[in-house]
Amino acid sequence: MSKTKEFHRPDNWSKAHQLLKRSDVQTVPLVVGPRPIALDDRAGDAFVDLEKLHLNYIQLGEDGIVHIGAMVTLQDIYQSELVKSQAGGVLTEAAYFSATLGLRNLASLAGTITNAENPPDVPLALMALDAVVTVQKDENQTHQVALHEWMKDCTKVLLPGEAILEVGFPAQPTASGALVRINRTPRDKAILAAVAVLYIDNGLCSKASVSLAGANPAPVRLLEVETLLKGKSLTSELLAQAAQLAENQAQPLGDYLGSVVYRTAMASVLTKRAISQAMNATK
Amino acid sequence: MNIHLKLNGKDTDLVVIQDESLLTALRRAGMWSVKHGCETGECGACSVLMDGKLVPTCVMLAPQADGHAIETVEGMSEINTIHPIQKAFTEMGAVQCGFCTPAMVLATKALINKEMYPTLEDARDALSSTICRCTGYVKPVEAIMRAAAMLRGEEVPPIDGGGIPMDIAFGLTGESDLGRDLPDFVKGGSGSEVKIKKDVKIAPWVTPESQTDVVGRPEIKVDAVKLAKGKPAFTDDINLPGMLYAEMLTSPHAHARIRNIDTSKAKALQGVHAVLTYKDVPRVIYASGGQSWPNPKPWDQVSLDNKVRFVGDRVAVVAAETPEIAREAIKLIDVDYEVLPIVLDPREAGKPGAPVIHDEPDAVGIPDASHNLVNVVDAVWNDVDKVFAECDRIFENTYYTPKQQQGHIEPHICITYWDEDERLVVRTSTQVPFHARRMLAPLIGLPIKRIRVIKPRIGGGFGGKQEMLIEDLAAHLTLATKRPVRLEYTREQEFTSSRSRHPMYVTFKIGVMNDGTIRALDMNVISDTGAYGSHSLTVASVSGLRGLSTYKADALRFHADIYYTNKAPAGAFRGYGAPQGMFGLEVIIDEIAHSLGFDPLEFRRRNAVDVGDHIPISTALGEGGTIEQYVLSCGLQECFDKAAKSIQWERRNDPKWRVDPERPNIRRGLGVATCMHGTAIPGLDMGGASIKMNDDGSFNVQVGATDLGTGSDTVIAQIIAETLGCRLEDIIIYSSDTDMTPFDVGAYASSTTFISGGSAKKAAEIVRRQIIDRAAKMLETTSEGMYLRHRQAIAADGRSVSLEAVALNSLHTVDQQQIMGTASFMSNYAPPPFGAQFVEVEVDTETGMVRVPRMVMAVDCGTAINPMTASGQIEGGQLQALGMAISEGMEYDTEGNVLQKRFGDYRIYEADEAPEITAILVPTYEPSGPYGAKAVAEIPMDGVGPAVSNAIFDAIGVRLRELPVLPEKVWKGIQEK
Incomplete structure (x- = not known):
């Protein structure tokens, strides 16, 4: 008979770490995402509820970083004025589309x-x-991983004993942003999605960040596209080049929602559209 | 472990298992309103308020609630009180099956606590967490707005109005209209000149100005209050001493023979009471579809077999002290499979060399098992080829509709137990309690008289519960253990092991004249029944019936080949073959109209059937025998008028409307589809009703009809109340208990208002006559001209006596008599409801994404006995149909594994993404139905798919002949254009 799984709710990092680093009992942080896994299917023999570790903050640090605690809910993000003021509220919109109200809570x-x-x-x-993810390695030590690196294989980044402390990103109130998606219904999980965050100064793109999901095995930053856009006027020709770069970089896995051909083609469409919408948002 | 929480405002200590869900713990604590609909938090039926915020409890561990405040609807009202939010939900018709209603009520509470003046957008966002398969979210959103107004202290308008003219309700049909001969033209063949004869006498108290008191009015559903308050009304809302929990072991292979199965380890596990395999139960061949005796063939199933035919097929079943032990035992069963080749495509299943899925020698009625051919249907009327030869143009194309899952939020669940008389009680969520009892008896070796089937409230069915799906397994376990046994599907099992809509390839060949006259229709179907043939024959027949009834023609031909494949079986699903047939028909009609240069709406108007028209194909395809069918009432042209006006059909000719300057990649379009359905199965469906009068002039009613959330208990009670001149609250209705209520075939084929309502009206007329006779004696007058109204028996001279006085007189005073009546009703006529479906789309020409901002459907359902519940059916049905058009389609990998095993992946529309949905009722009076009623439940499934396809063509000139219209399909169409 399977043993009943343990439940712990430590009130400090020290206790949490002691639990999480156990090698004899597979112990994992108790976290739920917008697409929850059924309780019976969750990995781990013991769960550590991080509720009491005060990780539910969203704040602008003196370092100019927006700090979002690991246990902040998607609804908290959605409702945060600070988040809404960043890059045209692109993260706010992303939080909204990630889940319905109950799951956002x-x-x-x-x-x-x-x-x-x-x-x-x-x-x-x-x-x-x-964004950069800060991981609590033990009670005194943290380390940081850029999120775009983290997302290459997000299930394997955390080591035993570790837990996510927060995600932070540089405050970007003057940037514009856009999230574009392809899906069956308006709130459906995206088949493909792209985000662009732009700084436009005097008609030139001083900085561009573009990310894309659905066209590769994992979400990616389109670094070549970002380099292409930097310092240039975002003409239609340039957008077409950017779209072509995204398409060139696409190595999708096809499924019934989108074949390889479709996803490759849409990498181009969404990249161009995200950049274009972010650009228009600055006007 | 112990947790401490504030439960509905009270400090509460609960003993919980640390890895059980909060849902389980709360239900054990008596919070029955918290429902299980899935295991992944996506349906939201399990939602509660935690510290004032809505959260799903199925994905939360019980200890997570420690230290928090939890609210459920049990805390919102007491006996005889109702919270304004719950009241608003009942008044606005927002409660259909009611399974998700408590979660919606809580979502409303959380919203209004935060925002006293919610917008419609707020309301939709609040409801987004709760998947409702019944309502289309229209009325729940309206309920939120009404509740907010009530809680702000504002006066809200009464929900009233309606009724139908008394002279129509009582004059046209007289007292005993049902079952009487229909107008002469029915017997004499077609003839559009013939009018329905108004040859019955008009009661003197009936005036054209007066309206019915109950029929035709938006009465609150009789079960709405208890459902809004979360009362324990569903199958699982019961705790029986000694109850065991069952789990199924299902096949991981799409096709395999079981060489051996070893259950010894599972049986040895402490807490396990029974492990059953094919070795343990008798091999009795049956068909699981809940249909009238004798069940249509093939009979190709047994309770447990030594062969599995799809991933998810039954292998073994376990009963144990707890669900956890049962699940553990399942893992301990060793099965030695001989894996066999599979076939997944019905177009390949009949070819030489395809694996034979049913090679067992004892299956009955498979026409060609060696080629996986389950059934063949043929029907013909006149010489089709000869007429084709006379046609100016012939059009032919093939259309595909997908395997859609019913997605009722309450999973299949059944609890079986021995009662004190050693009779087996089957408490089950079924649409067909009487069929289930009859079909179950031989499988478990008990006579029918030793089985009682009770249907509590049902959390949605949509055809998925027109199946004896799990009752036999639970019963086998109770027989083996002598203990109560509970068996419930998980959500994943609903996708892997339940039923679905039959995927079909439908080829239409239609011959027309250049003047726009349709001359001949030839319809060819390849249907995929999956691993078993349940409902396969009749679903395909209905596809033909509906596909070949809507438009007039000189010749008709239908052929269907139905094949087995190694996929989960298909079965009954709202529409029952009609959506498949109507998709092909209504798209090809659109293609023809465009090709001939007609407005697609005008082309439909020109060719559609009308009053007096013969439905010749029904004679060949009718399940109940060769009964001629005619159109006795038809409001189709008015449906076209009203719906076209509502959607602003003329916009399609406005180039400015068709493009959006702000979104240059978007093109807009409008589509239309004609809808014509049936009402019950003529010559076959029958229901019974029994009524008795109580001391206070109220009435107990027993009906076999199965209310699966549609409101049939309510409309039946309305019919009876109108006939007996009392209020709806004077009717206490009890339904669907094989021991207590008369027979009824069950809830399917859009039959309940018509058939069960017909029996109710007949029984009420018997009671009415007894009341009038007694009242006449009490008033020392004659019954001539006496009528019942306002809880009075009123004589022609104006004197009256109350129904209460009549009851007391009959029960206690003079010539004591129980005033009561029992009647049954069967009809040889299946009056078709009609509808006009319009859809507006926006198509993204770069990505192929399709958005539907608005849908409008006008329906002629005869008299809407309850316009609130009728419009609710139309709204919810349209959204369910939109799912099939846009997102819902079960896909399989090459090994036969279904790819969508949870709601999120399958994708049912949620409240904040659903389009604006309009339902328009076009009243007609159907002479064969109670108070002029015909069906409304299924017709909303028929037109959305083709209207979406037609609207996409209107928008971008790409013809989509396959559902759902996933973005890539549209994109490919654009690329190939």
Whole structure:
């Protein structure tokens, strides 16, 4: 008979770490994403509820970083004025489209970036915002991973004993942003999605961040596209080049929602559309 | 472990298992309103308020609630009180099956607590967490707005109005219209000049100005209050001492023979009471479709077999002390499979060399098992080829409709137990309690008289519960263990092991004249029944019946080949073959109209059937025998008028409307489809009703009719109340208990208002006559001209006596007599309801995405006995149909595994993405139905798919002949254009 799984709710990191680092009992942080896994299917023999560790903050630090605690819910993100003021509210929109109200109330940021099956919107938006994940290694030590690196295989980044502390990104109130998606119904998980965050100064793109999901095995930053756009006027010719780059980089896995051919073609369409919409948002 | 929480405002300590769900813990604590609909938090039926916020509890561990405040609807009202939110939901008709209603009520509470003046957008967002398969979210959104107004202290308008003219309700049909001969033209063949004869006497108290008191009015559903309050009304809302929990072991292979199965380890597990395999239960061949005796063939199933035919097929079943032990036992069963080749495409299944799915020698009625051919249907009227030869143009194309899952939020669930008389009680969520009892008896070796089937409230069915799907397994386990047994499907099992709509390839060949006259229709179907033949014959027949009835023609021909494949079986699903047939028909009609240069609406108007028209194909395809069918009432042209006006059909000719300057990649279009359905199965469907009068002038009613959330209990009670001159609250209705109520075939074929309502009206007329006779004696007058109204028996001279006085007189005073009546009703006529479906689309020309901002459907359902419930059916049905058009289609990998095993992946429309949905009722009076009623339940499934396809063509000139219209399909069409 399977043993009943343990439940713990430590009130400090020290206790949490002691639990999480156990090698004899597979112990995992209790986090839920916008596409929850059924309780019976969740990995782990023990769950550590991080509720009491005060990880539910959204704040602008003196370092100019927007800090979002790991246990902040998607609804908290959706309702945050600070988040709304960043890059045209692209993360706000991403949080909204990630889940319906009840799941937004339950799903945490940590849960959102630790399951590759989750809707890609929030990770995409955060990637385009240059987000970095801070991991609590033990009670005294943290380390950081850029989210676009993290998302390459988001289920394998955390080591035993570790838990996500927060995700932070540089405040970008003057940037514009856009999230574009292809799906069956308006709120459906995106078949493909793209996010663009742009800084336009005097008609030139001083910085561009573009992320894309659905056209590769994992969400990606389109670094070549970003380089192409930087310092240039975003003409239709340039957008076409950017779209072509995205298409060239696409290596999708096809499924019934979108073949390889379709996803490759849409990589181009969505990249161009995201950049274009972000550009228009600055006007 | 112990947790402490504030439950509905009270400090509460609960003992919980640390890895059980909060849902389980709350239900064990008596919070029956918290429902299980899935295991992944996506349906929202399990939602509660935690610290004022809506959260799904199925994905939360019970200990997570420790230290928090939890609210359920049990805390919102007491006996005899109702919270304004619950009241608003009942008044606005927002409660259909009611399974998700508590979650919606809580979502409303959380919203209004935060925002006293919610917008419609707020309301839709609040409801987005709760998938409702019944309502289309229209009335729940309206309920939120009404509740907010009530809680702000504003006066809200009464929900009233309606009724139908008394002279029509009572004058046209007289007292005993049902079952009487229909107008002469029915017997004499077609003839459009013939009018329905108004040859019955008009009662003197009836005036054209007066309206019915109950019929035709938006009465609150009789079960709405208890459902809004979350009362324990459903199958699982019961706790029986000693109840065991069952789990199924299902096949991981799409086709395999079981060489051996070893259950010894599972049986040895502590807490396990029974493990059953094919070795343990008698091999009795049956068909699982809930249909009248004798069940249509093939009979190709047994309770447990030594062969599996799809991933998810039954292998073994376990009963144990807890669900956890049962699940553990399942893992301990060793099965040695001989894996066999599979076939997944019905177009390949009949070819030489395809694996034979049913090679067992004892299956009955498979025409050609060696070629996986389950059934063949042929029907012909006149010489089709000869007429084709006379036609100016012939059009031919093939259309595909997908395997759609019913998606009722309450899963299949059944609880079986021995009662004190050692009779087996089957408490089950079924649409067909009487069929289930009859079909179950031989499988478990008990006579029918030792089985009682009770149908509590049902959390949606849509045809998925017109099946004896799990009752036999639960019963086998109760027989084996002598204990109560509960068996419930998980949501994943609903996708892997339940039923679905039959996927079909429908080829239409239509011959027309250049003047726009349709001359001949030839319809060819390849249907995929999956691994078993349940409903396969009759579903395909209905495809033909509906596909070949809507338009007049000189010749008709139908052929269907139905094949087995190694996929989960198809079965009954709202529409029952009609949506498949109507998709092909209504798209090809659109193609023809465009090709000939007609406005597609005008082309339909020109060719559609009308009053007096003969439906010749019904004679060949009718399940109940060769009964001629005619159109006795038809409001189709008015449906076209009203719906076209509502959708602003003329916009399609406005180039400015068709493009959006702000979104240059978007093109707009409008599409239309004609809808024509049936009402019950003529010559076959029958229902019974029994009524008795109580001391206070109220009435107990027993009906076999199965209310699966549609409101049939309510409309039946309305019919009776109108006939007996009392109020709806004077009718206490009890339905669907094989021990207590008369027989009824069950809830399917759009039959309940017509058939069960017909029996109710007949029984009420018997009671009415007894009341009038007694009242006449009490008033010392004659019954001539006496009528019942306002709880009075009123004599022609104006004197009256109350129904209560009549009851007391009859029960206690003079010539004591129980005033009561029992009647049954069967009809040889299946009056078709008609509808006009319009859809507006926006197509993204770069991505192929299709958005539907608006749908409008006008329906002629005869008299809408309850316009609120009728419009609710039309709204909810349209959204369910939109799902099939846009997102819902079960896909399989090459090994036969279904790819969508949860709601999120399958994708049912949620509240905040659903289009604006309009339902328009076009009243006609159907002479063969109770108070002029005909069906409304299924017709909303018929037109949305083709209207979407037609609207896409209107928008971008691409013809989509396959549903659902996934973005890539549209994109490909654009590329190939």
